[in-house]
Amino acid sequence: MVKVVQEDVLERFHDSLERCQSNPEFLGLFYDRLQHYSDDIQKLFESADLERIKRMIQQSLILLMMATEGSIHSHQRLKRLREQHTAIGVQPEHYTTWLETLLSVVEELDPKYNLAIDQAWRTVLGEGINIMTSS
Ligand code: HEM
Structure with missing residues (x-):
C-alpha cells in the first residue's frame, strides 16, 4: 500500500466526515439533492430504495478513501464499478454533479467547513473519482 495523500489532509477529511456523519440527515440529504438535480439522474435511481442507497453512498465514500490511500483492492473494485455504472447509464458529468452536490451538503452540515x-x-x-471516470 502506497500512501499518496498527506496525513494532515486525510485527517482533515476524516474529522469533517465524522462531523457530517454525526448528523442523521447527512446521507439522506445528499441523496435527496443528487436525485433531484436533474431528470436523467432521477431516472437512474427510479427503482432504488432509500436504505440501500444510503448504504451505497457510505460504501462509496469508504472505497474512494481507500483508493486514495493506495489500496489495490479498492482500485480494482472501482474499475468494476465503473463498468457497472456505465452500463446503467451513469455519464462522466454525473460524477462532477455527485461531488459538487456532496460538497454542498458538507458545507451546510460541517460547522467547521472552510x-x-x-x-x-x-x-x-x-x-x-478519476478511476471511475477514466476510459
Ligand atoms: C463517485 C463515485 C461512485 C462510487 C464509488 C459509487 C459506488 C457505488 C456502489 C458501491 C454501488 C452499489 C453496487 C452494488 O452493490 O452492486 C453503486 C450503485 C449505484 N450507483 Fe454509484 N457510485 C459512484 C457514483 C455514482 C454516480 C455519479 C451515480 C449517478 C448519478 C451513481 C448511481 C448509482 C446507481 C443508480 C446505483 C444502483 C442503485 C441501486 O438501485 O441499487 N453512482 N454505486
Whole structure:
C-alpha cells in the first residue's frame, strides 16, 4: 500500500466526515439533492430504495478513501464499478454533479467547513473519482 495523500489532509477529511456523519440527515440529504438535480439522474435511481442507497453512498465514500490511500483492492473494485455504472447509464458529468452536490451538503452540515476542508474532500475523493471516470 502506497500512501499518496498527506496525513494532515486525510485527517482533515476524516474529522469533517465524522462531523457530517454525526448528523442523521447527512446521507439522506445528499441523496435527496443528487436525485433531484436533474431528470436523467432521477431516472437512474427510479427503482432504488432509500436504505440501500444510503448504504451505497457510505460504501462509496469508504472505497474512494481507500483508493486514495493506495489500496489495490479498492482500485480494482472501482474499475468494476465503473463498468457497472456505465452500463446503467451513469455519464462522466454525473460524477462532477455527485461531488459538487456532496460538497454542498458538507458545507451546510460541517460547522467547521472552510476552504481547506473543501480541498481535503476533493483531494481524498478525487483519486477514486478519476478511476471511475477514466476510459
Ligand atoms: C463517485 C463515485 C461512485 C462510487 C464509488 C459509487 C459506488 C457505488 C456502489 C458501491 C454501488 C452499489 C453496487 C452494488 O452493490 O452492486 C453503486 C450503485 C449505484 N450507483 Fe454509484 N457510485 C459512484 C457514483 C455514482 C454516480 C455519479 C451515480 C449517478 C448519478 C451513481 C448511481 C448509482 C446507481 C443508480 C446505483 C444502483 C442503485 C441501486 O438501485 O441499487 N453512482 N454505486
